Amino acid sequence: MKLVNPANKRKYHVIVVGTGLAGASAAASLAELGYNVKAFCFQDSARRAHSIGAQGGINAAKNYQNDGDSIWRLFYDTIKGGDFRSREGNVYRLAQVANNIIDQCVAQGVPFAREYGGMLDNRSFGGAQVSRTFYARGQTGQQLLLGAYSALIRQIGRGQVKMFPRTEMQDLVLINGHAKGIVVRDLVTGKIESHAADAVVLATGGYGRVFNLSTMGLGCNVTAVYRAYKRGALFANPCFTQIHPTCIPYSGEFQSKLTLMSESLRNDGRIWVPKKKGDQRPPNRIPEDERDYYLERKYPSFGNLAPRDISSRSAKEVCDEGRGVGPTGYGVYLDFADAIKRLGKHIIEQRYGNLFEMYHLITDEDPYEVPMRIYPASHYTMGGLWVDYNLMSNIPGLHVIGEANFSDHGANRLGASALMQGLADGYFILPYTISDYFARAGAQNISTDRAEFRAAENEVEDRIKKIMAVNGRQTAESFHKRLGTIMWEYSGMARNETGLKKALELIPALREEFWKDVKVLGEAEDMNQTLERAGRVADFLEFAEIFAYDALNREESCGAHFREEYQTEDGEARRDDKRFAYVAAWEYKGVGIKPELHKEPLDFENVELATRSYK
Amino acid sequence: MNLTLHVWRQKNAQDKGRMETYQAHDITPDMSFLEMLDVVNEELVAKGIEPIHFDHDCREGICGACSLVINGIPHGGKRGCTTCELRMRNFKDGDEIYVEPFRARAFPVVKDLMVNRSAFDRILQAGGFVSVNTGAVPDGNAVPIPKTDADRAMDAAACIGCGACVAACKNASAMLFVAAKVTHLAWLPQGKVERERRVKKMVAQMDKEGFGNCTNYYECEAVCPKNIRVEVIARMNREYLRALPKKIE
Numbered sequence: 116m117k118l119v120n121p122a123n124k125r126k127y128h129v130i131v132v133g134t135g136l137a138g139a140s141a142a143a144s145l146a147e148l149g150y151n152v153k154a155f156c157f158q159d160s161a162r163r164a165h166s167i168g169a170q171g172g173i174n175a176a177k178n179y180q181n182d183g184d185s186i187w188r189l190f191y192d193t194i195k196g197g198d199f200r201s202r203e204g205n206v207y208r209l210a211q212v213a214n215n216i217i218d219q220c221v222a223q224g225v226p227f228a229r230e231y232g233g234m235l236d237n238r239s240f241g242g243a244q245v246s247r248t249f250y251a252r253g254q255t256g257q258q259l260l261l262g263a264y265s266a267l268i269r270q271i272g273r274g275q276v277k278m279f280p281r282t283e284m285q286d287l288v289l290i291n292g293h294a295k296g297i298v299v300r301d302l303v304t305g306k307i308e309s310h311a312a313d314a315v316v317l318a319t320g321g322y323g324r325v326f327n328l329s330t331m332g333l334g335c336n337v338t339a340v341y342r343a344y345k346r347g348a349l350f351a352n353p354c355f356t357q358i359h360p361t362c363i364p365y366s367g368e369f370q371s372k373l374t375l376m377s378e379s380l381r382n383d384g385r386i387w388v389p390k391k392k393g394d395q396r397p398p399n400r401i402p403e404d405e406r407d408y409y410l411e412r413k414y415p416s417f418g419n420l421a422p423r424d425i426s427s428r429s430a431k432e433v434c435d436e437g438r439g440v441g442p443t444g445y446g447v448y449l450d451f452a453d454a455i456k457r458l459g460k461h462i463i464e465q466r467y468g469n470l471f472e473m474y475h476l477i478t479d480e481d482p483y484e485v486p487m488r489i490y491p492a493s494h495y496t497m498g499g500l501w502v503d504y505n506l507m508s509n510i511p512g513l514h515v516i517g518e519a520n521f522s523d524h525g526a527n528r529l530g531a532s533a534l535m536q537g538l539a540d541g542y543f544i545l546p547y548t549i550s551d552y553f554a555r556a557g558a559q560n561i562s563t564d565r566a567e568f569r570a571a572e573n574e575v576e577d578r579i580k581k582i583m584a585v586n587g588r589q590t591a592e593s594f595h596k597r598l599g600t601i602m603w604e605y606s607g608m609a610r611n612e613t614g615l616k617k618a619l620e621l622i623p624a625l626r627e628e629f630w631k632d633v634k635v636l637g638e639a640e641d642m643n644q645t646l647e648r649a650g651r652v653a654d655f656l657e658f659a660e661i662f663a664y665d666a667l668n669r670e671e672s673c674g675a676h677f678r679e680e681y682q683t684e685d686g687e688a689r690r691d692d693k694r695f696a697y698v699a700a701w702e703y704k705g706v707g708i709k710p711e712l713h714k715e716p717l718d719f720e721n722v723e724l725a726t727r728s729y730k
Numbered sequence: 731m732n733l734t735l736h737v738w739r740q741k742n743a744q745d746k747g748r749m750e751t752y753q754a755h756d757i758t759p760d761m762s763f764l765e766m767l768d769v770v771n772e773e774l775v776a777k778g779i780e781p782i783h784f785d786h787d788c789r790e791g792i793c794g795a796c797s798l799v800i801n802g803i804p805h806g807g808k809r810g811c812t813t814c815e816l817r818m819r820n821f822k823d824g825d826e827i828y829v830e831p832f833r834a835r836a837f838p839v840v841k842d843l844m845v846n847r848s849a850f851d852r853i854l855q856a857g858g859f860v861s862v863n864t865g866a867v868p869d870g871n872a873v874p875i876p877k878t879d880a881d882r883a884m885d886a887a888a889c890i891g892c893g894a895c896v897a898a899c900k901n902a903s904a905m906l907f908v909a910a911k912v913t914h915l916a917w918l919p920q921g922k923v924e925r926e927r928r929v930k931k932m933v934a935q936m937d938k939e940g941f942g943n944c945t946n947y948y949e950c951e952a953v954c955p956k957n958i959r960v961e962v963i964a965r966m967n968r969e970y971l972r973a974l975p976k977k978i979e
């Protein structure tokens with residue numbers, strides 16, 4: 116690994132797109148080292164990035180609980196949780212730096228939960244048999260992000276970072292094949308502008324809103340990474356998307372988002388449905404022996420803490436059997452009655468008070484009295500732009516961190532590991548690995564006057580004009596809803612060949628309709644939220660296709676990717692290591708044309724490929 | 731249910747702005763206030779009227795993006811609840827609802843119901859952090875912190891930076907916001923090192939941004955969606971008095 120001498124760092128300029136955990140921590144750390152940083156986000160403040168919404172916690176292998184945790188165990192759990200579809204080296208490094216994250220956050224003043232002795236407290240999360248999750252009530256993401264944001268604004272105050280809020284990246288600019296800048300739209304004035312740098316870092320988060328309804332913030336999009344993909348960056352494992360088991364069920368057409376109820380609730384809540392189909396009795400009237408605690412029954416050693424993919428699929432199964440609860444029949448109970456009896460209401464309130472309140476506000480039901488109703492929803496995307504060990508994509512100079520890359524979670528992410536990965540990438544990995552690229556490429560002091568920038572700006576402007584000119588009848592929002600339905604139906608929790616082929620017919624047809632009939636009002640040179648939405652939906656409508664191609668290609672079931680054709684007799688996933696122990700990295704070939712598949716074989720030197728069992 | 735909305739429309743910061751009246755049809759009790767506006771916007775678009783602009787993102791009460799003054803009260807007046815969490819079951823058929831932006835000299839309107847709250851970022855930039863670089867830090871358990879102190883720090887740190895406190899205050903004071911950050915860090919050993927510098931710089935920036943003084947109306951506490959208590963203001967005043975005689979560079 117090459118390094119850049121401290122005195123030379125100030126000659127380099129870096130663009131960081133995104134100010135979530137990954138972007139804010141990277142921008143701050145790079146600035147502390149002396150690099151000149153420009154940071155971008157589409158929200159009105161860096162502090163409002165989607166990371167703010169994370170509830171449950173962040174993992175580290177501190178072994179403060181003396182329960183046998185270790186870096187090796189965290190590494191192994193993450194590899195196994197990802198169903199052996201991630202790179203050993205990356206995951207091991209992640210486990211190694213996880214402990215430093217906790218120390219860093221404490222030093223910044225993140226108010227983690229503490230025990231009476233003054234030491235840091237831990238809770239348990241799915242897919243692990245040790246208690247290694249650090250938390251700040253039900254607002255861990257908020258507190259960690261405010262920590263990273265405080266480091267970022269400190270550098271803004273010092274002039275080492277220039278911050279551009281309400282600014283959306285529209286394109287990546289390559290010069291001689293290297294990523295040297297971006298084209299952005301100022302969301303307040305609508306102005307298209309270019310920014311040049313020696314390297315570009317994308318920290319733009321996940322694409323879970325390809326399903327429209329998801330637990331993600333409404334602005335979350337695929338635009339930045341998708342435009343980079345169109346410029347040649349490989350997109351890895353796009354079909355690996357996580358459906359989270361514990362969200363408040365869907366309640367009507369109008370719905371704009373699904374609300375997560377943190378997985379930490381599964382520490383004390385018990386999941387069940389009635390044994391009988393169509394049992395309409397209120398939950399408290401259904402006697403104990405007529406209830407099916409299906410996770411405890413099927414996975415006795417992990418029980419209600421089975422990993423997310425398994426818990427979600429089991430919920431879908433019981434609902435498909437007609438045993439689901441609530442008005443739509445797509446819901447299962449998460450019941451705290453036993454825990455309240457055992458620990459007292461007071462303790463439950465201390466642990467989950469804000470989540471219970473949130474549930475109460477939304478559903479008008481008091482979870483201290485009646486069990487919560489939950490159902491799975493799109494929540495996280497393991498897939499993302501392909502990166503090497505240094506977190507650089509196949510385009511030299513383009514680095515990708517946080518949820519936007521594909522690196523560490525394989526086919527399924529364990530709870531409390533996304534915050535860990537975002538901060539690991541931003542605080543401890545990228546600031547170090549990016550120097551390798553700089554040392555090789557040198558500082559180039561690139562100007563935005565170059566023709567490459569003009570060309571990219573023109574393309575962006577033309578595209579906006581084209582959207583505005585359609586002047587059809589349907590809103591971008593309605594297209595987004597329809598796309599979401601297609602993806603959920605044919606590419607959701609369970610997939611099969613026929614369905615995926617159908618999706619590959621429906622998506623291009625919907626895209627065509629969009630470009631003929633979308634309606635965008637207002638002006639391009641002005642704040643225009645419908646235009647923003649339309650631009651994002653247009654990208655989702657192209658991206659959805661690679662997603663489906665990837666799901667179709669992967670003829671195995673692994674982690675969150677469940678192909679109905681590939682299952683064991685008792686309905687468990689059947690992985691195919693002979694044919695599919697690889698990262699599928701897709702290369703853009705044109706809109707509507709099947710992308711080209713590149714395979715990066717996954718070699719396991721330290722762990723043995725085992726059947727993932729949580730029984 | 732059907733509702734009549736009176737909504738503030740303003741093309742940009744230069745425009746004078748005015749109230750417009752719209753009808754909201756077939757609103758169900760489970761909808762959030764913002765989902766109700768989504769429905770209205772779909773209808774407006776169908777009629778060729780530019781939709782109402784408002785800030786929002788997480789839609790679950792944590793990002794602090796949503797704002798809106800609803801019937802004169804920031805976030806609509808349900809305790810501990812942001813606009814995005816507010817459900818339509820709190821209204822009834824035939825209601826007239828007035829929807830306006832957060833108003834304050836330091837929060838200029840961007841468009842319709844969106845305001846510019848970057849003054850908050852600049853206040854935090856002045857001192858709302860611990861000056862620690864990535865790397866060289868001690869183990870997370872090196873300094874024990876009494877649980878009650880950590881809990882109090884967390885109570886204050888729950889602030890989402892939405893600005894409702896400013897919008898509710900007759901003087902457009904930002905005291906609750908600033909005090910929440912000062913208090914959060916003052917309860918922790920990590921924050922104590924720079925406490926004088928922090929409070930002085932943040933207060934100076936707050937005044938520079940054009941926020942008003944606190945004259946103890948406590949409207950801020952009543953509308954705070956995270957239930958931040960006015961005690962934090964008392965705590966900040968103590969921090970400020972303590973810092974006053976000390977020199978900072």
Ligand SMILES: Cc1cc2nc3c(=O)[nH]c(=O)nc-3n(C[C@H](O)[C@H](O)[C@H](O)COP(=O)(O)OP(=O)(O)OC[C@H]3O[C@@H](n4cnc5c(N)ncnc54)[C@H](O)[C@@H]3O)c2cc1C
Pocket residue numbers: 132133134135136137138155156157158161164165166167168169170171172173255256282283284285318319320321330331332335336338339375494495516517518519530531532533534535537
């Ligand atoms: C409800 C919820 C709860 C969660 N709870 C947990 C948990 O308990 N533990 C855990 O480990 N993980 C959790 N996660 C997952 C975790 O929060 C995310 O994976 C993680 O925060 C992503 O961080 P990030 O920095 O990669 O991206 P984000 O936080 O999504 O940030 C993306 C940034 O990119 C910017 N951006 C995006 N596109 C553009 C563009 N085109 N132009 C300019 N800027 C752009 C945005 O403005 C934003 O600043 C949760 C997720 C959700 C949805």
Ligand code: FES
Pocket residue numbers: 785786787788789790791792793794795796812813814815
């Ligand atoms: S939209 Fe995030 S708090 Fe309301």
